[in-house]
Amino acid sequence: MELSGTIDIDTLLELPNLISFSVINNDFEGPMPEFKRIASLRALFLTNNKFSGHIPDDGFEGMRRLKKVFLAENGFNGHIPRSLAKLPALLDVDLHGNNFQGIIPEFQQRHFRVFNLVNNLLVGPIPEGLSNVDPSSYAGNKGLCGKPLSQPCIRNTKPNFMLPHEEKEIRKQHTLFTAIMVVALTVLASILTLIFIHFHRRKRAQHSTVDEAQVKSYRSNSTVSSESKSILVAAGKSKKSNGDEDFSFVRKDGKEFDLQDLLKASAEVLGSGSFGSTYKAMMLSGPIVVKRFKQMSNVGKHQFFDHMKRLGRLRHTNILPLIAFYYGKEEKLLVYEFAENSSLASHLHGRCGSKLDWPTRLKIIKGVARGLAHLYEEFPDQKLPHGHLKSSNVVLDRSFEPRLTEYGLVAVMNKKHVQQFMCSSKSPEVSQYEKPSEKTDAWCLGILILELLTGKFPASYVRHGKGASEELETWVKAIVKEGWSGGDVIDKELLVEKNGEGQMLKLLRIGMSCCEWSLENRMDWKEAMVKIQELNVTDHDGNACSGVTSKKY
Template sequence: MAYQTAYYCLLPLVVIIITLAICSVPSLGEIDPQLLVKFKSFLFNANALNNWGNESISLCNWTGLLCTNHTFHGLRLENMGLSGMIDVDTLLKLSNLTSFSIINNSFEGPMPEFRKLERLKGLFLSNNKFTGEIPDDAFEGMKYLKKIFLAENGFTGHIPSSLAESPRLLDLDLHGNIFQGNIPKFRQNHFRVFNLSHNQLEGPIPESLSNYDPSSYYGNKGVCGKPLYACSSLTSYNNHSTISHQEKGKKHPVVIAAIVVVAVLALASIVALIFIIHRRRRQWKISQNNEGLRESSTTHSIDVTDDGFKKGENGELSFVKEEYREEFDLYDLLRASAEVLGSGRFGSTYKANVSNGSSVVVKRFKHMNRVGKEEFSEHITKLGRLTHPNLLPLVAFCYREEEKLLVYNFVENGSLASHLHGRVRVNSGLDWPTRLNIIKGVARGLAYLYKEFPGQKLPHGHLKSSNVLLNQSMEPHLTEYGLIPVMNKNHAKEFMAAYKAPESYGPNKKTDVWCLGILILEVLTGKLPENYMRKGKEGDEDLGRWVRRMVREEWTGEVLDKEIMGVRNGEGEILKLLEIGMCCCEWDVENRWDWREAVAKIEELKERDREEEEEEDDDEWSSNASEDETELSPSHNLNH
């Protein structure tokens, strides 16, 4: 009985102790803020993370933290100029970390041991200064990994076997490194993003990877096979000989002699074949293959499709600019040495050096199957007749059912996006007067489109910083304008800028203005809109709402790009443009400005505050006053 009494007396206490122990365990979403502060202590130039450790700010509002439903799940430390050491051991203690991004910073040295972070789903290291070989086991145990971006670094050696064996990989971007050797056979063959271009890879492309865009492999001198040109018999033989030599050691002299004879015969056959080819009259596919075999790692022919363009009705280049009509034709364009400028959701973009010595930009569109040839030609011809200093001129086009080519003039200074978010931001040339001039040019070009196409809801439809090109004088030129009527509607809804607007019922006549507003805020903040742009419910936050919240909660200057913060004699005008941007991307369409009001307000802006100009005018008048006036005392000068 005594034992039973003691048992029943102690039972409630035991229950309370267990309950307290369970309740004291933090939820999966809770993290120790001091871990983040410790991680930051290993970083250099971390001014962008100044609010880390501020207890008055909610943890999920710390710069660079990714949260869903107030639960931390990742770090996005992009475009911050960070360097130093990535303390993986501290990251390991953030048990809920599934995404880690340091895109466009200045981290150096070998790749850290990220394989310790076994729960990681996304790893984004592009546009840094990492170097050296990545060990074969660098990704072992990372069974949840779906996205890996290592582009534009200095990685060398073979592509790690553990990466090729990753079971759930969906997005892979390794372009712009120095990876060598053969392309491995990846366990995952159905990628959403796949780019191995501009490395030093060689050998045949695995059959399981042969259905991706050719641009995924451009810039690798030794790579061959579908979707590029076919591997020659000599190349295949040499590859086989090399492998056999490595496996079996030195061959018997008789065998070596036989190999030499076969090689000589093969060379003789190739010479004869080349002689025959050169006697034929412009056979498209063969000429493309020959050019491809001769090109270096930085240039190649434009391999338009797997079966090539043929002469005839579906292979004609239609010119909309008469001055180019006699300068080059489709054959010249397809065989010209070309440089890949980009590969996006709509297709690839090339810079082609045509036979007359000039350069043009060729855009391949694979999702323009909404209209027939006659309607397509009529619409593109109308676009070609447009003439405005802030529109990139359309030169020619080519219609084919599977894809279309649009040929534009080449603008040598790249896109506004590359200047705002490129790898190197030092001396980018984007001071305040330049940014204002760019916005004014964009607004004028947009206004011209509205006047030329008054009946269209979206005269531009795809206005964003990567579609604003800059010449050597930093004058803006709009591109990819007026294409909505000929685009595949489903593809347009998914990827075109206008469809990112918050209008639940679809684009309207103020949607291009919303895109203009987002562009203005991008130019002023230096922030990448894709990091904020989530079309959806009223509570979602795009770049416009983020700016509005920051302006409301903190000092306005915190949202501005550091290159224009503290600009002398222009702060007032900068803030006016910031307000214009917010009015243009207002979620409520009724309250959003129309294009006339937006353009008028932008045109009123000046490089310098009006008050400052008036003061300088007074100073200039004062300096011309009589020398007999009393000299200002030091205290007067200081007060002035």
């Protein structure tokens, strides 16, 4: 709604039934309002505003019912409040795109639906209780170390994990007496108290300036899910400037709906990444997935419509169907079918609390190969029919059949964003020469195979860019050169199935051949697909083949 100014908590306290508050994608500014005064609040959405400054350590104290906290894309700094980490009901935390500093506090919760600290200034070891979180949740924080990242922590380096002013205080401890330090800390506490009182009085003084028309409008719409509103903020803005009234549907299967239908539907935030946010919305016809994209201004409106309609014509078991799209000047919405079993990444890296056995993993990679082949058959004129193939973009339906998503978007994404974030940019030829080829998708397929077999997360996806940490394919090849057995690289969850190790090793060979740095030596997707489809769940001769050496590769 392009609202600006500050949030008056006193006014919100007049709403006794307020449990969810959302002002996503507006221009509100100032320090963090005292939302802790609204003890009944269960969801707080402040993403993409202009809030700034330090959030007090007790900023969330007493909010025992709070489940969802979305503070992304603001200007918050200082430590992550300890009171936030202590919330007993917390399920979703999204703090990406701020300037939070220091170490990550020990969160009371151990299993989150959403956990995103991407692109902050956090340093130090990741708490043990958060070691099971998807590694991509920590990208863009160069000072972090420890599991689940590939960067180990070095002992006795505590000063490196502190904020600059904390390092200064530690250095002073070597030269100043304890009494002087106590005085300094007392003075600092007094200053912070005065600043807090100043802002508190300032906010109370603004009470009389609240726009009554806005309050009335808020009350009249208080029954509408604020989470659903956040999905349509971009669409609402686009509607004003472009005159577009509804979604453009690319499928005629009786599931059509309009903006108002989506606005009224209950919604759940599934995640937030480098492209935008993803939501699950419950429509009368069933659940759908809505993806918001902010980096799609590479082509004009007519070209965008033509490309989306072309994607919408895809029909394949292993392709997640595009249902509809919404065109806005600044942001676009893509609507897909919903996959019941989440993403492959969630299962491989423990977020779903389940393990995938060998027959299921083989079924998944065969389906991925078939889906990729179908994309190349339908888009023979494009260098990268997928371009962003990775485990989090492979979703699983009820029977664990894989379905590719976020395919075919390179043509409409901003070139700079493609080079920085898309998986195709991690291949050697793109990293060095910025010239993707037909074998670039094959590289991504190879990385996916290695990830599926080893259970390890690719370091390049965690960094969202180039860097010096060891890559997955480099690690596998190093072990192969030294002479190895299957147990050295294969996920231990798979090795319990003794009569399939030979087939696992064959798949590993295919993955390594797809990850050759030389384009001449790299296997292309056609050959990879044929070899993958030839694999079986068990070895024909019953041998485990665990003694295969690197020479046979």
